[in-house]
Amino acid sequence: MALKHIEEYRDAEIAKKLIHKIKTISRRPIRLMEVCGTHTVSIFRSGIRSVLPETIALLSGPGCPVCVTDQNEIDAFIELSRIDDVIVTTFGDLMRVPGTISSLEKERAEGRDIRVVYSTFDALEVAQKNPDKKVVFLGVGFETTAPTIAASILQAARLKVDNYAVISAHKLVPPALETLMSLEDVNIDGFILPGHVSVIIGLDAYRPFFEKYKTPCVVAGFEPADILQAISMLTEMIETGNPGLENAYPRAVTDEGNPKARQILRDIFEPADACWRAIGTIPLSGLKIRDEFAVHDAQKQFDIQVPDAKIPSGCACGEILIGKKIPPACKLFRKVCTPMDPVGPCMVSTEGTCAAYYKYHT
Numbered sequence: 329m330a331l332k333h334i335e336e337y338r339d340a341e342i343a344k345k346l347i348h349k350i351k352t353i354s355r356r357p358i359r360l361m362e363v364c365g366t367h368t369v370s371i372f373r374s375g376i377r378s379v380l381p382e383t384i385a386l387l388s389g390p391g392c393p394v395c396v397t398d399q400n401e402i403d404a405f406i407e408l409s410r411i412d413d414v415i416v417t418t419f420g421d422l423m424r425v426p427g428t429i430s431s432l433e434k435e436r437a438e439g440r441d442i443r444v445v446y447s448t449f450d451a452l453e454v455a456q457k458n459p460d461k462k463v464v465f466l467g468v469g470f471e472t473t474a475p476t477i478a479a480s481i482l483q484a485a486r487l488k489v490d491n492y493a494v495i496s497a498h499k500l501v502p503p504a505l506e507t508l509m510s511l512e513d514v515n516i517d518g519f520i521l522p523g524h525v526s527v528i529i530g531l532d533a534y535r536p537f538f539e540k541y542k543t544p545c546v547v548a549g550f551e552p553a554d555i556l557q558a559i560s561m562l563t564e565m566i567e568t569g570n571p572g573l574e575n576a577y578p579r580a581v582t583d584e585g586n587p588k589a590r591q592i593l594r595d596i597f598e599p600a601d602a603c604w605r606a607i608g609t610i611p612l613s614g615l616k617i618r619d620e621f622a623v624h625d626a627q628k629q630f631d632i633q634v635p636d637a638k639i640p641s642g643c644a645c646g647e648i649l650i651g652k653k654i655p656p657a658c659k660l661f662r663k664v665c666t667p668m669d670p671v672g673p674c675m676v677s678t679e680g681t682c683a684a685y686y687k688y689h690t
Contacts, residue, residue, distance in 0.1 A: 339553035346556040347379050350563055354383045358566050359515055360559060361508070361651055363501065364522030365392035365679025366550055372688035374552040376559075384563065387651035388681040390504055390604060391522055393469040394421050395649055395673045395680050398603040399637035401497045402427040402673075405466050407632050408495065409440040414630075415458060416442045417451035418466040425673045428637045448480035448494075455484070455492035464626045467496045472524040474498045474615060475589040478596035481617065481624045495626035496617055499602055501525050503613035505537050511607075514650050518544035518562035520555065523577045530585025531575050538573040549577040596621060605673070606646025645672035648681050655685040662686065 362368055368388045371377060377386055390396045406427045409416045416432070423433045423444065436442040441461075445451045448465055455463035467477045477494055484492040501522060508514060521534060526547045538545055544565040548558035557576045565571050575581050593615070602614025617625040639646070643665070644658035655661045655674070665671035667683055674682035 339551060342553045343556055346553065346560050350384070350556070350560050351381050353560075353567055354381045354563050355567055357383050357385070358517040358563065359385045359387055359651075360518045360520060360562055361387040361389040361516045362520040362548075362555075363389040363391040363505070364520075364524065365395070365677065365681075366524065367391070367520055367522070367548065367555060368681055369679060369684050370550050370552065371555060372684045374555075376552060376555060380559070384559065386559075387516070388648065388654075388684075389508065389519075389651060390607065390649045391470075391501075392649075392674065392677050392679040392681070393473070393499070394425055394677040395645065396499055396504075396604045396607075397422075397425070397468050397497055397673070398605050399428065399639060400603065400634055401468075402431075403634040403637055404632045405432060405495070406430050406435055407634055408464060408626065408630060409435045409442050411630065413461050414441070415454060415461050415463045416440070416466065417445045417454055417463060418442065419446075419468070420444045421677050421679075422466060422468060424670060424676045426640070426670060426676075428635075448477050449483070452480050452484055452489060452492050455489050456487075459491055462491050462493065462629070464630075465492075465494045467494045467498055470499055470501055470522070470525050471528045471593070472522075474597065475528065475586075475592050478592045481596050481621055482592065484624055485621060490623050493624050493626040493629050494617065496597065496615055497602075498597070498615040499604060500599070500613050500615065501529075502533055502537055503610050504604065504607070505534070506540070507604075507607055507610050507613075508650060509541050509543065511650060513652060516543065516651065517566050518546070520558045520562070521545050521547040523547060523549045523554075523580060526575075526577065526581045526585070528586050528589045531573065531581060531583045533585065534573055538571075542571045544571040546574045547577050547581050549580065606649045640671050643672040645674045645682070648674055655682040656689075658682070 451465040546558040597615035600616040647653040674680040
């Protein structure tokens, strides 16, 4: 995909100038990781990789919510759907994620009551219309979606809709960054930080991580010019040896983030250890529902036991999520694993790296 493709975007002239600057200042090989799956898709769709100098490598990180959801959690969702008098509600991108022996899509085809909703309040409405059933929403995502799920729990408590519950499999971004820096064979020179998450948590949420590791970090928006601006800033920091934590998305992100959203997260959730696909357990990187809202906590309402999950043989989703591999290096990619018949979650989600490679990479 050539530079002319960027002409289609509204900030084409800005993009051209940024590309020129990047090529001018880039001298040595660097590896930058975009943490957000939306960034991954935007980078592919706009052809950014094709216009960067060979010295700059872009790695896709664990920023796809569905992709980082642990296999055991997927299996637990499936087991939950098999319980009598339970209606499972979920966003659509979870439906086709393969579990160890099934998927939510297959379970629905077998007659389980699994419903795709467009908001958590749609799920709450399902509970209100089915008082004789237990309605469970599958809470997957980062700090971006967690506040809306927290709001639905708060509303259910206010309305005394006691048959509405959430299974919380949320993940937090800053603890994952620390873990990425400690993994062997994962060499990251700088991070393109997620814009959506940063709208909620603010730039200051990354400050402890930056002060500890002094790794260049830039929050970016999702237009090609936004991403190129972040790459330019990171390249300059690395080349000059002057690392920083910067905000290249000031039209949406502030230092403090969204105080109301952060408050409702604190009211409903508390930090907890969480297991990430391929990475393992990261201390205090998840959110669990506070005890005072236990009636709305599916993990407390149901005793769901699943055996240790088995990752499909040959699937490299785990290594792709942490930047050790790119999809073409997976022996299943395009051969056995395709969007129509996915083996791993990275091929399922629209934000998955494998799905982006399959659609845009030639």
